[in-house]
Amino acid sequence: MADDYPEIIAGSDIGSSKQSVCKEDVLLCKINPRINRVWKVSQFTDNELIASSEWIIIRNNHINANYLMYCFQSKYFREFMLSNVSGVGGSLMRAQPKYVQTYPIPLPPLSEQQRIVERIEELLAKLDEAKERLQEVADSFAVRKAAILHNAFTGELTKQWRRENGVRDESWEEKKLSEITENQDSKRIPLSKSQRDNMNRIYDYYGASGIIDKVDDYIFEGKKLLIGEDGANLVTRSKDIAFIADGKYWVNNHAHILDVKDTVLLMYLCNYVNNMDLIPYVTGSAQPKLTQAKMNNIKIFLPTLPEQHEIVRLIDDLLARERAAQQAAEQALASIDLMKKSILARAFRGELGTNKASEASALELLKQVLAEN
Secondary structure (H helix, E strand, O other), X not given: OEOOOOOOOOHHHOOOOEEEOOOOXXXXXXXXXXXXXXXEOOXXXXXXXXXXXXXXXXXXXXXXXHHHHHHHXXXXXXXXXXXXXEOOOHHHOEEXXXXXXXXXXXOOOHHHHHHHHHHHHHHHHHHHHHHHHHHHHHHOHHHHHHHHHHHHHOOOOOHHHHHHOOOOHHHOEEEEHHHHEEEOXXXXXXXXXXXXXXXXXXXXXXXXXXXXXXXXXXXXXXXXXXXXXXXXXXXXXXXXXXXXXXXEEEEOOXXXXXXXXXXXXXXXXHXXXXXXXXXXXXXXXXXOEXXXXXXXXXXXXXXXHHHHHHHHHHHHHHHHHHHXXXXXXXXXXXXXXXXXXXXXXXXXXXXXXXXXXXXXXXHHHHHHHHHHO
């Protein structure tokens, strides 16, 4: 870290041993797992400056403090730090100062040290800017997904499609869920435990995050729409509440099983229910539930069957693009830390183009450092 603001506390609140530090000191953490963490001390306050005894204090007036800070953060120096540690393992392991002071560091002239620092900070600043933008892309997936689904189920997404196909905007109808589905709850078949152990469990199918997760005694067969009844899931919206199951499965009584009529595309209805606010249909406070009676009155806005197909196609296409963008952003974010490490490694191999052949050798600087020590 460079120039971070220190914590300011009263002396009476200090409960453990500390050590005095000065402006431009470079602090190198010696305790695992923070070995190789570095802090440069800055004089933000006129108060006395102290630090934990877990820091190794590096103080040298002939070497650029920021240069030392970045050098200590580099991979090669961390490997030196980890090569000689003491302790029984884990968080009790510590680097040993007596060895740390023997580790070599590259020592260019002061002018080149400054150029290296400036080049490192220039490159790291660009990476931080890129990271911020990539993080915005990754974090905004949910917002973009919500916008796509909102446009899909308000007719905006297929407005141009309707014009091209001569379909009126008024073709959308409001239907109750009971008018376009047939409830299959009464057709659950009891299962013994031995039978259930050999059946597939509803857990991770289209749109599902695993809301059906309790032991139960029922089986159903065929391609159905399931709507979760568990109030906690409905209120928090932490998991999807509707999904499609295709085959022969067992399920508990915390999900309603629906057959969808031929006038409705199953995937359209699944997306629609997952996108809507079902809280107004939930009853109870201590253990809120979506009862069958309330579920039957859920209002669905339904376009023609061809438009439903087009909406599902567009949703799948647009969300696939958004997921690809999100994944690309996350992969790029993961690579930024590697790029930062690469920059530091190249910097201390003299590969950032900062050296000047016309400059005097660093020998005089080295002599001064050795003389001071």
